[in-house]
Amino acid sequence: xxxxxxxxxxxxxxxxxxxxxxxxxxxxxxxxxxxxxxxxxxxxxxxxxxxxxxxxxxxxxxxxxxxxxxxxxxxxxxxxxxxxxxxxxxxxxxxxxxxxxxxxxxxxxxxxxxxxxxxxxxxxxxxxxxxxxxxxxxxxxxxxxxxxxxxxxxxxxxxxxxxxxxxxxxxxxxxxxxxxxxxxxxxxxxxxxxxxxxxxxxxxxxxxxxxxxxxxxxxxxxxxxxxxxxxxxxxxxxxxxxxxxxxxxxxxxxxxxxxxxxxxxxxxxxxxxxxxxxxxxxxxxxxxxxxxxxxxxxxxxxxxxxxxxxxxxxxxxxxxxxxxxxxxxxxxxxxx
Amino acid sequence: xxxxxxxxxxxxxxxxxxxxxxxxxxxxxxxxxxxxxxxxxxxxxxxxxxxxxxxxxxxxxxxxxxxxxxxxxxxxxxxxxxxxxxxxxxxxxxxxxxxxxxxxxxxxxxxxxxxxxxxxxxxxxxxxxxxxxxxxxxxxxxxxxxxxxxxxxxxxxxxxxxxxxxxxxxxxxxxxxxxxxxxxxxxxxxxxxxxxxxxxxxxxxxxxxxxxxxxxxxxxxxxxxxxxxxxxxxxxxxxxxxxxxxxxxxxxxxxxxxxxxxxxxxxxxxxxxxxxxxxxxxxxxxxxxxxxxxxxxxxxxxxxxxxxxxxxxxxxxxxxxxxxxxxxxxxxxxxx
Numbered sequence: 001x002x003x004x005x006x007x008x009x010x011x012x013x014x015x016x017x018x019x020x021x022x023x024x025x026x027x028x029x030x031x032x033x034x035x036x037x038x039x040x041x042x043x044x045x046x047x048x049x050x051x052x053x054x055x056x057x058x059x060x061x062x063x064x065x066x067x068x069x070x071x072x073x074x075x076x077x078x079x080x081x082x083x084x085x086x087x088x089x090x091x092x093x094x095x096x097x098x099x100x101x102x103x104x105x106x107x108x109x110x111x112x113x114x115x116x117x118x119x120x121x122x123x124x125x126x127x128x129x130x131x132x133x134x135x136x137x138x139x140x141x142x143x144x145x146x147x148x149x150x151x152x153x154x155x156x157x158x159x160x161x162x163x164x165x166x167x168x169x170x171x172x173x174x175x176x177x178x179x180x181x182x183x184x185x186x187x188x189x190x191x192x193x194x195x196x197x198x199x200x201x202x203x204x205x206x207x208x209x210x211x212x213x214x215x216x217x218x219x220x221x222x223x224x225x226x227x228x229x230x231x232x233x234x235x236x237x238x239x240x241x242x243x244x245x246x247x248x249x250x251x252x253x254x255x256x257x258x259x260x261x262x263x264x265x266x267x268x269x270x271x272x273x274x275x276x277x278x279x280x281x282x283x284x285x286x287x288x289x290x291x292x293x294x295x296x297x298x299x300x301x302x303x304x305x306x307x308x309x310x311x312x313x314x315x316x317x318x319x320x321x322x323x324x325x326x327x328x329x330x331x332x333x334x335x336x
Numbered sequence: 337x338x339x340x341x342x343x344x345x346x347x348x349x350x351x352x353x354x355x356x357x358x359x360x361x362x363x364x365x366x367x368x369x370x371x372x373x374x375x376x377x378x379x380x381x382x383x384x385x386x387x388x389x390x391x392x393x394x395x396x397x398x399x400x401x402x403x404x405x406x407x408x409x410x411x412x413x414x415x416x417x418x419x420x421x422x423x424x425x426x427x428x429x430x431x432x433x434x435x436x437x438x439x440x441x442x443x444x445x446x447x448x449x450x451x452x453x454x455x456x457x458x459x460x461x462x463x464x465x466x467x468x469x470x471x472x473x474x475x476x477x478x479x480x481x482x483x484x485x486x487x488x489x490x491x492x493x494x495x496x497x498x499x500x501x502x503x504x505x506x507x508x509x510x511x512x513x514x515x516x517x518x519x520x521x522x523x524x525x526x527x528x529x530x531x532x533x534x535x536x537x538x539x540x541x542x543x544x545x546x547x548x549x550x551x552x553x554x555x556x557x558x559x560x561x562x563x564x565x566x567x568x569x570x571x572x573x574x575x576x577x578x579x580x581x582x583x584x585x586x587x588x589x590x591x592x593x594x595x596x597x598x599x600x601x602x603x604x605x606x607x608x609x610x611x612x613x614x615x616x617x618x619x620x621x622x623x624x625x626x627x628x629x630x631x632x633x634x635x636x637x638x639x640x641x642x643x644x645x646x647x648x649x650x651x652x653x654x655x656x657x658x659x660x661x662x663x664x665x666x667x668x669x670x671x672x
Contacts, residue, residue, distance in 0.1 A: 108519060111459075111462075111463060111466075111516075111519070115459065119508070123447075123451065126447075127447060130447075145511075147514060147518075155494075155495060156494045156495050157494050158491075158492045158493050158494030158495070158496065159491060159492050159494070159591060160494065160496050160507075160510075160511065161510075161511075161514035161517075161589050161591075162511055162514055162515050163514065163515060163517075163518035164515055164518070165512070165515045165519065167511070167515065168508075168511040168512045168514065168515035169511075171496075171507070171508070171511040172455070172504075172507070172508030172511050172512065174496075174497075175481075175496065175497075175498055175503070175504040175505075175507040175508050175511070176501070176504045176508065178483060178497035178498055178499065178504065179498050179499060179500055179501045179503065179504035179631070180447075181497075181499075182483075182499035182500070182630065182631055183444060183447070183501065183630065183631065253497050255495060255497075294518065294519065295515070295518055295519065
């Protein structure tokens with residue numbers, strides 16, 4: 001007992017030194033998480049980053065390791081016995097829960113991946129929040145909860161019948177978050193955002209195209225008919241939008257689309273990658289079919305008027321964000 | 337290997353003897369499940385009833401134990417190693433997945449109850465269905481998936497923000513069913529039904545009122561202000577509606593409200609119970625507040641025009657079903 005009290009005391013000392021939030025970021029060493037860490041550290045917050053480094057990378061957050069306002073804990077947040085001590089030690093104002101499986105196709109091959117990495121992690125976070133009285137959760141959700149819908153959809157569109165286990169695990173997480181809001185008088189901020197791209201991207205179509213063209217520069221295989229068209233959002237805009245809404249809304253359940261007004265075809269992404277890599281003519285092979293893969297939602301665009309009314313919009317459009325990201329990834333790769 | 341083949345052969349012999357469906361009913365010894373068993377047995381189906389008897393009771397299905405078309409297996413359907421052998425042995429046409437926690441208040445005290453008994457059981461059923469190629473699932477869902485909504489709601493109303501873990505686990509189950517429909521080319525029938533009552537009812541407000549008045553006939557405590565008003569449906573109508581819709585619809589995802597047009601106030605239920613028990617004047621104490629308990633949705637009524645358009649409607653209204661049930665439960669109790 002004495003030891004725990006001492007640890008609490010030392011955490012209070014830490015808290016005095018921080019001018020922003022005391023935030024736990026699960027998945028904080030991942031692509032999106034590490035950008036959120038950067039932003040909150042800039043703002044003077046105290047940040048505990050919990051990440052099992054299965055998808056995240058320590059070099060994405062290594063520049064904060066010497067800060068007194070930053071703690072990195074390598075842990076699997078699904079495991080209550082690993083996560084609870086963080087809540088015991090630090091009095092968090094808010095949990096940014098980003099830890100999840102982000103490889104949708106892997107989740108379709110093995111149903112346990114999204115169940116464990118996305119849903120169980122949410123459940124464990126909620127149980128810890130309830131036990132330790134942490135009242136605010138920010139959750140990274142997805143339009144995949146809508147499944148195949150007539151687009152564009154608004155935040156209140158139903159029914160919610162996801163067609164991927166990725167979408168199912170996110171919807172299951174939303175459902176549990178909503179119930180815990182009632183059960184433990186919490187507040188939730190649920191953001192459904194489009195494909196997010198930018199520096200430190202570790203997977204997805206842009207990443208794959210660059211990787212494949214570096215291996216075989218003369219030919220590129222594109223899944224589906226190339227006409228899949230989705231909105232892409234730059235990660236800097238995403239973080240900006242999350243914090244903008246978080247600081248200006250105060251309902252029990254705050255739920256918003258974050259998005260851009262345009263969308264980009266897969267075939268255009270291929271063209272931009274080829275242009276930016278300055279390659280000679282490339283033979284593009286389409287595998288055919290409307291869906292890139294089973295569980296893929298080939299075309300989506302959703303209503304972002306709710307967040308627009310709050311006064312926020314993204315700085316970069318979808319195709320701008322794609323080109324920006326291609327250049328950044330080529331820079332990152334050339335440095336290695 | 338040889339043994340498995342022999343078992344499959346013997347199961348094929350069983351199948352030849354049945355004129356209806358080859359059905360697995362999880363939770364088949366429960367209140368609703370046992371009524372479904374009765375109906376499918378009447379129709380000449382081959383029925384495997386899997387139930388761990390935690391809420392179900394063997395005497396609800398004992399009258400079928402001698403039938404060659406009926407198999408009772410006492411097992412926890414969350415456990416893959418117990419459920420999979422049933423799929424291995426019998427080639428089911430359809431799974432009626434009713435196994436779930438039905439005690440909403442218990443679920444609010446311990447979040448693991450709905451998670452395990454409702455959601456995990458659904459997940460295990462889906463994994464077994466995918467592995468053994470069973471293509472049809474009928475699922476017992478709930479309007480609790482809507483949380484606090486402007487009533488009446490239609491099947492396509494959003495957002496879905498449940499306020500109980502019961503509702504959250506059902507929505508999580510719906511989400512996974514929908515994703516498996518895509519993943520394994522299944523078909524799903526999702527029914528969201530109101531409070532279901534009738535013979536063999538084991539819990540709920542009618543059950544509690546009778547039990548409490550038998551203990552203390554002079555006083556009755558009613559949770560909330562007594563104005564909570566909900567539609568009650570007789571279990572015979574529910575089973576009728578489920579099978580009616582199941583036999584007439586053929587989408588990948590078929591989802592329907594089953595309900596009645598009227599609703600019954602808690603204070604009226606108290607009055608009917610007191611009348612039917614022929615008690616002298618009873619002092620009714622209301623605990624106050626709009627909600628009976630945390631997570632309670634105090635008033636709901638939903639649009640049943642979708643199922644009406646198919647040509648189905650319940651025979652008993654809500655208050656008729658209440659009185660019918662009170663009489664039946666008093667008969668059941670007097671026999672003991």
